Amino acid sequence: MSQKTGSKKVCTFQAETKELLNLMINSLYTHREIFLRELISNASDAIDKIHFQSLTDHELLGDDVELKIEIEVDKQNKTLIISDNGIGMTYDEVIENIGTIAKSGTKAFAGRLKESDKIDLIGKFGVGFYSSFMVAKNVEIITRSAKAEKGVKWVSEGDGSYTIEEFDTNTRGTKITLFLRDDATDSSNPEEDFSNQYTIQNLIKKYSNYISYPIHMDFYREETPRDKDGKTIEGAEPETIIDNKVLNSITPIWKKDKKEITNDEYFQFYKHHFHDWNEFADVIHLNLEGKIEFTALLFIPSKASSDLYDRDFSKGIHLYSNNVFIMNDCKDILPEHLRFVRGLLDSPDFSLNISREILQHDAQLKVIGKTLEKKIIEALKKLLKENREKYEEIWPEFGKALKGGIYMEYKNKEKLEDLLLFYSSGNDKMTTLNEYIERMPEGQKEIYYAAAKDINTIKRMPQLEIFKEKNIDVLYFVDKIDEFLTQNLDKYKDIKLQSVTREDFNLDGVLKKNENIEPNEKAEDDKNIEYKDLLDAIKKQLDGKVSDVKMSKRLKSSPVCFVNSNSGASFNMEQLLKGVNQFAPKATKILEINPKHSIFPIIEKVYKNRNANNELKNISEILYNQALLIEGFELENPVDFSNSLCELITKAYN
Numbered sequence: 001m002s003q004k005t006g007s008k009k010v011c012t013f014q015a016e017t018k019e020l021l022n023l024m025i026n027s028l029y030t031h032r033e034i035f036l037r038e039l040i041s042n043a044s045d046a047i048d049k050i051h052f053q054s055l056t057d058h059e060l061l062g063d064d065v066e067l068k069i070e071i072e073v074d075k076q077n078k079t080l081i082i083s084d085n086g087i088g089m090t091y092d093e094v095i096e097n098i099g100t101i102a103k104s105g106t107k108a109f110a111g112r113l114k115e116s117d118k119i120d121l122i123g124k125f126g127v128g129f130y131s132s133f134m135v136a137k138n139v140e141i142i143t144r145s146a147k148a149e150k151g152v153k154w155v156s157e158g159d160g161s162y163t164i165e166e167f168d169t170n171t172r173g174t175k176i177t178l179f180l181r182d183d184a185t186d187s188s189n190p191e192e193d194f195s196n197q198y199t200i201q202n203l204i205k206k207y208s209n210y211i212s213y214p215i216h217m218d219f220y221r222e223e224t225p226r227d228k229d230g231k232t233i234e235g236a237e238p239e240t241i242i243d244n245k246v247l248n249s250i251t252p253i254w255k256k257d258k259k260e261i262t263n264d265e266y267f268q269f270y271k272h273h274f275h276d277w278n279e280f281a282d283v284i285h286l287n288l289e290g291k292i293e294f295t296a297l298l299f300i301p302s303k304a305s306s307d308l309y310d311r312d313f314s315k316g317i318h319l320y321s322n323n324v325f326i327m328n329d330c331k332d333i334l335p336e337h338l339r340f341v342r343g344l345l346d347s348p349d350f351s352l353n354i355s356r357e358i359l360q361h362d363a364q365l366k367v368i369g370k371t372l373e374k375k376i377i378e379a380l381k382k383l384l385k386e387n388r389e390k391y392e393e394i395w396p397e398f399g400k401a402l403k404g405g406i407y408m409e410y411k412n413k414e415k416l417e418d419l420l421l422f423y424s425s426g427n428d429k430m431t432t433l434n435e436y437i438e439r440m441p442e443g444q445k446e447i448y449y450a451a452a453k454d455i456n457t458i459k460r461m462p463q464l465e466i467f468k469e470k471n472i473d474v475l476y477f478v479d480k481i482d483e484f485l486t487q488n489l490d491k492y493k494d495i496k497l498q499s500v501t502r503e504d505f506n507l508d509g510v511l512k513k514n515e516n517i518e519p520n521e522k523a524e525d526d527k528n529i530e531y532k533d534l535l536d537a538i539k540k541q542l543d544g545k546v547s548d549v550k551m552s553k554r555l556k557s558s559p560v561c562f563v564n565s566n567s568g569a570s571f572n573m574e575q576l577l578k579g580v581n582q583f584a585p586k587a588t589k590i591l592e593i594n595p596k597h598s599i600f601p602i603i604e605k606v607y608k609n610r611n612a613n614n615e616l617k618n619i620s621e622i623l624y625n626q627a628l629l630i631e632g633f634e635l636e637n638p639v640d641f642s643n644s645l646c647e648l649i650t651k652a653y654n
């Protein structure tokens with residue numbers, strides 16, 4: 001495996017490593033910039049280690065106490081150097097750590113590559129130290145362990161072998177020099193030019209901004225010398241000025257003590273990270289330790305992103321591992337109905353080598369997701385309770401997403417039902433279901449709702465007449481999804497949700513309490529029996545267009561209305577479904593007639609006049625068409641309707 005040339009040893013890489021390196025060197029990548037993140041996170045890990053050990057071993061740091069990472073870019077020589085004064089490596093550690101695939105993530109990755117033709121995967125994974133060969137034709141490591149006298153020099157072209165030798169150096173830590181490939185120094189393509197200081201600066205901001213140690217870089221600029229008064233000296237040679245800058249922000253806001261963060265600091269961070277200039281409605285800052293360790297910083301926005309309700313809405317939670325950025329917009333953490341929440345999650349348990357595919361099956365991530373969901377729902381409930389005004393402001397933005405959760409899965413009902421708000425006939429304010437039931441008069445046994453395309457349409461619905469008269473609150477279901485919610489939201493606290501346009505409803509309890517009740521008010525059932533023949537005759541005239549004709553107990557001033565049978569589609573559902581599916585189910589129509597309306601005695605008279613069969617047909621048709629018009633349906637035969645009306649008017653005034 002290895003041969004000695006003086007003190008320099010030439011070694012070959014492990015077979016798996018070789019294969020991986022081969023792919024890296026010989027392929028084109030879309031994400032090769034991640035090599036920098038990998039090298040910096042290794043440097044940060046190495047500093048973590050010495051920092052930790054120095055807490056008990058006070059001599060360990062010696063004079064070199066200021067822990068930091070340094071980056072040098074040399075455009076002329078096409079080199080990029082990343083150095084740290086961390087723990088360093090001994091000779092044996094270099095052989096052990098660099099040159100074998102030790103890490104399980106990397107190993108798993110190498111395994112996957114065989115199955116997949118997609119070279120592109122490399123970029124999405126990030127595979128530690130080896131990723132430096134994506135941009136470098138030659139990599140040199142000089143390192144000295146904090147515990148060793150001598151340093152080590154390791155060099156490889158990533159071609160299957162490396163050399164290793166002892167190397168004299170006083171400097172503790174690791175210095176990695178990348179001799180950049182030509183295609184990684186192409187100044188016509190700054191994003192792929194890794195010998196450009198500003199490219200490197202941007203990459204640090206993107207991936208390594210919150211590394212806990214300062215990342216320094218010298219910036220060079222030419223300046224003509226100036227005299228005492230600040231004027232440039234004519235003819236003087238320009239001088240090179242060096243500015244040493246720290247490129248990263250170091251402590252991420254989410255790792256700071258909650259008590260020390262002002263709302264404005266949160267807002268500044270929120271604006272920059274999520275590009276939303278509207279102040280958020282709430283912030284959730286969580287720090288969990290224990291079996292699963294993580295920090296989460298979540299924001300409930302005050303405005304929905306314009307594409308929130310698009311099918312392919314893609315925003316999600318950003319992932320970090322120990323302050324190192326891993327992934328944007330991870331969608332697998334929060335459930336769909338909370339997709340409006342923006343934020344990030346940082347866990348030391350996430351590997352940098354994690355991929356979207358792996359995340360989908362990650363059990364630990366699911367546990368974290370559940371915790372976050374619970375916390376977000378708690379925060380929303382708290383907002384509703386303590387800052388109603390704010391909650392009502394954001395409700396129109398995100399209400400539909402929350403409703404979607406109830407619609408999609410029954411198990412979400414209990415979690416989300418207390419977050420719902422509806423307008424109702426009771427007053428002009430929005431109400432929760434709980435407030436609704438608390439306002440219910442004694443004896444009311446159902447929660448009533450009316451569904452239509454808007455509030456004005458609902459206000460005109462004749463089916464609401466009895467509820468208005470008896471002062472019974474009715475919820476307005478005006479979002480398209482609202483009535484469909486009742487498939488899962490069939491009850492709230494064991495009280496049934498009942499549509500005012502369904503055949504059955506039960507106000508008996510309320511009516512009994514009402515002292516102004518007319519003696520014959522409850523007698524519609526009896527009337528249905530008394531007028532059975534008449535009702536049957538009308539039904540017969542309508543020839544299958546309605547499933548039944550009944551005396552109405554809900555109409556007070558209108559002559560007729562339709563109601564739907566207790567199950568199946570309602571008119572509102574039928575109309576909504578028609579818009580998206582031409583095979584939409586039809587709602588059953590039951591025609592209700594108001595026995596107290598002045599037209600009723602006329603119907604009765606016509607019915608009793610056995611010779612007027614044709615007139616009964618006309619009247620039945622007109623009543624039916626009126627009910628259609630009231631519901632906003634198209635008339636089946638407008639010409640016939642118009643002719644029958646004219647005929648009646650002519651008769652009446654002749």
Ligand code: ADP
Nearest residue numbers: 042043046088089097098103127128129130174
């Ligand atoms: P990982 O970081 O996932 O272990 P890498 O390929 O990035 O995998 O690094 C392999 C190993 O090499 C590290 O675990 C570490 O032991 C060692 N190493 C890499 N870079 C450094 C460094 N700058 N200082 C000390 N050790 C390092």
Ligand code: MG
Nearest residue numbers: 038042128129
């Ligand atoms: Mg690493």
